[in-house]
Amino acid sequence: MSLITRLIFGPPKSDLEVLRPALYRIAYAWSHDAALADDLVQETLSKAWTRRSQLRDAQAVKPWAVSIMHHCWLDHLRSRRDFDDVDSLHDTLEASVDTPEQCCDREQVIACVRAAVAQLPLAQRQVLTLVDLEEFAYSEVASILDIPIGTVMSRLSRARSALKLILQRKMQSATSRPTLRRVK
Amino acid sequence: MSHHVSDEMLHAFVDGELDVAESENLIAQMRDNEALSQRVCDLSSLKNMVQLAYAAPPRYGSGAVHDRGLRRRRLVQRCAYACLFLTLGLSAGWMVRGVGSTEPVAYWEGREVVSLAVEADPGKILLHIDSGLPEKMLDVLDQAERYLDQAEAQGRAIQLEVVANSRGLNLLRAGFSPYADRIAQMRQRHANLHFIACSQSVARFAADGEDVELLPVAQTAPTAIGEIVSRLQQGWTYVRI
Numbered sequence: 001m002s003l004i005t006r007l008i009f010g011p012p013k014s015d016l017e018v019l020r021p022a023l024y025r026i027a028y029a030w031s032h033d034a035a036l037a038d039d040l041v042q043e044t045l046s047k048a049w050t051r052r053s054q055l056r057d058a059q060a061v062k063p064w065a066v067s068i069m070h071h072c073w074l075d076h077l078r079s080r081r082d083f084d085d086v087d088s089l090h091d092t093l094e095a096s097v098d099t100p101e102q103c104c105d106r107e108q109v110i111a112c113v114r115a116a117v118a119q120l121p122l123a124q125r126q127v128l129t130l131v132d133l134e135e136f137a138y139s140e141v142a143s144i145l146d147i148p149i150g151t152v153m154s155r156l157s158r159a160r161s162a163l164k165l166i167l168q169r170k171m172q173s174a175t176s177r178p179t180l181r182r183v184k
Numbered sequence: 185m186s187h188h189v190s191d192e193m194l195h196a197f198v199d200g201e202l203d204v205a206e207s208e209n210l211i212a213q214m215r216d217n218e219a220l221s222q223r224v225c226d227l228s229s230l231k232n233m234v235q236l237a238y239a240a241p242p243r244y245g246s247g248a249v250h251d252r253g254l255r256r257r258r259l260v261q262r263c264a265y266a267c268l269f270l271t272l273g274l275s276a277g278w279m280v281r282g283v284g285s286t287e288p289v290a291y292w293e294g295r296e297v298v299s300l301a302v303e304a305d306p307g308k309i310l311l312h313i314d315s316g317l318p319e320k321m322l323d324v325l326d327q328a329e330r331y332l333d334q335a336e337a338q339g340r341a342i343q344l345e346v347v348a349n350s351r352g353l354n355l356l357r358a359g360f361s362p363y364a365d366r367i368a369q370m371r372q373r374h375a376n377l378h379f380i381a382c383s384q385s386v387a388r389f390a391a392d393g394e395d396v397e398l399l400p401v402a403q404t405a406p407t408a409i410g411e412i413v414s415r416l417q418q419g420w421t422y423v424r425i
Contacts, residue, residue, distance in 0.1 A: 025241055110236075
């Protein structure tokens with residue numbers, strides 16, 4: 001595809017499709033629901049394709065797509081009848097997954113970390129996952145979520161402090177896990 | 185000089201958001217401030233854990249990749265588990281030797297032992313030294329020799345690695361190691377014995393202006409923690425000296 005075509009019509013479908021794994025990872029980390037994450041990604045890619053001519057910087061296709069997904073996610077939250085204030089929802093919503101304690105009892109440490117992440121308020125979870133999973137710059141996260149960069153930093157700081165606390169609490173009781181064996 | 189470094193600043197450092205001058209300034213402070221180093225280490229490990237936890241999220245409606253995904257998730261799970269232990273269990277003694285202590289995980293002949301294997305393999309042992317005390321160096325060599333001799337006497341195959349980082353790196357430094365001759369002899373006697381130096385520690389010494397020359401028998405790993413996590417994944421038993 002020529003540069004001019006790309007400028008006029010936006011990124012080709014393959015450039016968008018290649019983002020699917022990353023988008024799914026982010027969507028899953030936000031929602032902890034595989035079906036919902038799949039839906040979000042599908043809707044995001046569909047909207048990105050429709051709006052592809054709006055993308056002016058081909059290098060920024062990923063943050064642009066994630067930004068679309070963020071809005072799809074907000075739309076989904078708004079559509080939930082039990083929440084009508086997305087801002088307050090951001091501070092309270094936790095994914096409906098098991099607690100870290102329950103997960104670690106079943107020796108599922110991955111689930112344990114995910115459960116700990118899921119316990120974070122949604123706004124913090126979004127920032128944490130964008131920075132840690134996809135290594136977006138703070139400025140990109142600010143742009144994707146449409147918040148000031150200072151807010152990105154404070155949410156990230158709070159998220160990591162809370163996460164560390166949850167996991168530390170868990171690890172104190174995990175030292176007696178049956179997977180550890182005395183070597184004779 | 186030491187002043188409090190905010191959490192936000194440390195997060196920015198770990199996330200590569202600081203410019204070169206700010207990063208260098210922070211690294212200089214970390215050299216003199218072990219608590220600060222510990223905070224950075226914790227943050228970095230936490231970030232790694234989150235990455236590992238979502239490296240292979242469950243796929244929706246994708247049966248074809250289920251088994252492969254499951255296997256990968258198990259691998260990631262073990263890795264995350266290792267990180268959990270190393271971060272939250274052992275990290276108190278990781279970068280900040282002697283500061284804080286953790287609940288013992290398990291004991292083997294009076295030593296702290298960690299294994300991720302359901303049945304830990306006594307034939308694969310990793311001894312970790314991060315102390316520059318001569319008695320610790322002597323201890324790690326004595327232990328290694330004892331395990332090797334025992335296995336030899338019993339006709340058991342054994343693999344043993346001695347991983348050195350931080351000040352423990354001096355064990356493997358030419359001109360610094362008080363046991364260079366003994367290490368050479370041990371290596372000559374036991375083909376199944378390996379001495380691994382942490383490249384990150386080497387770089388840290390070099391950044392301090394020290395010329396780091398390793399003993400000829402020493403091999404290197406990018407990071408000690410990476411080597412330990414990798415070996416734990418493979419069923420090795422970790423013993424901290």
